[in-house]
Amino acid sequence: MTAPVRVAVPRKGRPLEAVLDRAAAFADATAVADDVAATLRYEKAVAKGEQTDDRGVYERLAAYSDPDDPRAPDYTLLRDARPGKPRRIVFDSLSVDVDGTPVELIGREEPFRALRTHEFALGFDSADLVLEEVVGLRPEPLTSIADVNDRIDPVDTDVRVVSGLGDTVYHTLLATPAATAAVDAQDLDRDFLAAYEGPVCISPRYERLVEAVLGTDVTEGLSFTYPGDDHDEEEGAIADAGVGVYLTVTGSTARDHGLSVGERLFPSETVLMENQHEADGSDVAAVRRALTADPAETAIPPQ
Structure with missing residues (x-):
């Protein structure tokens, strides 16, 4: 056999x-x-x-x-x-x-x-x-x-x-309207992050992943922060930080927290x-x- x-x-x-x-x-x-x-x-x-x-x-x-x-x-x-x-x-x-x-x-x-x-x-x-x-x-x-x-x-x-x-969800760029307005960029995409300097909220287990997806040239001006215990949902922590990267399917929860849903940076599959x-x-x-x-x-x- x-x-x-x-x-x-x-x-x-x-x-x-x-x-x-x-x-x-x-x-x-x-x-x-x-x-x-x-x-x-x-x-x-x-x-x-x-x-x-x-x-x-x-x-x-x-x-x-x-x-x-x-x-x-x-x-x-x-x-x-x-x-x-x-x-x-x-x-x-x-x-x-x-x-x-x-x-x-x-x-x-x-x-x-x-x-x-x-x-x-x-x-x-x-x-x-x-x-x-x-x-x-x-x-x-x-x-x-x-x-x-x-x-x-x-x-x-x-x-x-x-x-x-093909069971794809995406690591997606999210930001508050205030953070978006503070940067001279047309869209909430990689160009926005290249111009942005400040905190970006991510899951701590994804720091190296986000660095690879964004490229080290872009991440030089960013400081990673992580959700604390005071948030039941990571979208809430991203709203506090202003900008973040998080796995999304429809983006509805992000919008419920006042976030704009930007570029799908990388597939999670x-x-x-x-x-x-x-x-x-x-x-x-x-x-x-x-x-x-x-x-x-x-x-x-x-x-």
Whole structure:
């Protein structure tokens, strides 16, 4: 029997759902993928206190498991970061066939790092983590996922981005009308930031990402600030600072805080990655091709 190709995937959240959707499209596994997504959404609601369940967490974990079915999904427990540190049920593994090749989707807290340490040949994670960890900073901005591989120093890692999954939200430039009016710029875009000097509110985990996206020439005149505990929403902290960069979908919450929604600076997207050192063999290549959305258009040439 052919050994399965092991693929590292996130344990929860939007990136995992994007991976399940992609795998289901090639593995005829729509029902099980939908079941996993629904189970994890329910467990997230329980962990957040939005749902209640009379069963204990171990009872629910046992109910989700089917040890007699090797194709059934497996789950595991993690400590959630919320107050009280509740145990949260998250994804562990799922076996599927992708275009005739057996594949094991293996949950990892940090799939990108699992690829960097050569545990896997293939994996999915947020492009944001690649920018935060290995993308080099240059004077010019980084504007697309297609340019990410060119910014990776081969000495740092053997991992390269293959393609995106299209579950895109954007790191977007936001500003108050007062901050916009103080700068002689036509639009709320990169030219505005080049002319602006002052605080820019961002999530602390995205400082290096924002530097890469804006370019070091632009960030020289900026001072990064971070949301404090006195704001329930980051848009409120950006409104206090005057200017900020934040992940947005529609921008409606930003507008509710009196912010103008400017340029979409960079896409935040789940990406398929490959550790080129571990990617020997036709099975890995076949899975890589199958999981790429449209090899003719969206695959990123390896560096």
